[in-house]
Amino acid sequence: MMKMHIPHDTRQDARPFSQILDRLRGAGLRPTRQRMALAKLLFEGGDRHLTAEMLHADAQSANVRVSLATVYNTLHQFHRAGLLREIVVDSQRTYFDTNMSDHHHFYFDQSGELADIPGDQVEVAALPAAPDGMEVSRVDVVVRVRPQGA
Amino acid sequence: MMKMHIPHDTRQDARPFSQILDRLRGAGLRPTRQRMALAKLLFEGGDRHLTAEMLHADAQSANVRVSLATVYNTLHQFHRAGLLREIVVDSQRTYFDTNMSDHHHFYFDQSGELADIPGDQVEVAALPAAPDGMEVSRVDVVVRVRPQGA
DNA sequence: CCAGTTATTTAAAACAATTCTAATCTTGAC
């Protein structure tokens, strides 16, 4: 095999993968071909809400050969590593959200789709105290919407 | 069989079933033995969060013979008829909530259980406009809690 | 109260999303 020239760029933002690579390493996950490819698909397209099946289809289209089982494993590992947020609103599918910032969601009842609501557009002004011995880990606000007049 | 004396009480709240019966009829549902028995189990125990499997088990213990398929059908029908609220927070189970008043929920991450938060203990002060052509059907607030320090 | 019609119930099969299994490959450390 020919040895290729790889430009050695030391700028932080010019190495889009070192960050993910570091986060994977930090979570004790080896940066394998599959995990890197899935991370690329997940994080290069802006904020997304996707299911395992959707990501698997994405991978196929991008000619990344990866099994569905690996997609499931990877999504859960990324979730545990704090790279993804898991959202359950529909009993038939589990979404993973690449947007980790503070925000909430619209849920379209008919289509089962999700859309982000920026964190500053929802204000939860009052919350009860957590039950004894418990602490709040997150507050999810889901605004369910339907076509007008339906 | 002996003919029993049934006190003829005309007070509204002394006929716990006529209300459900009317609502079933209103929804075009025949008041069958199974539906009436399930309604009794559901609505005589105060506010509850239960899954189809849980209600089915309840029915067995109460010696009500009802198939699991009927429990699923009935829960969905009651939901459509506005007698129950459906809650999905955990991809592995769908809960039905007998409390139809305005309220929200605590979700216990480890056990997968739900608890009510009275409506007046949560205040959503700001909400975005619904997307074009859509209207808000409901706002769900889920406060996820975990054991302190976990 | 009967016959006819329609809704309901049921066991069993089918299903969809997800997880598990056991075998085969990769990776990273030496």
Add this chain to the structure above:
DNA sequence: GTCAAGATTAGAATTGTTTTAAATAACTGG
């Protein structure tokens, strides 16, 4: 390179839920 631990895979298994088709029960008009 060698090796052990970790990762991937196809396929089977599992779980929660829905569907099917047949049997049963509820309603309706006479």
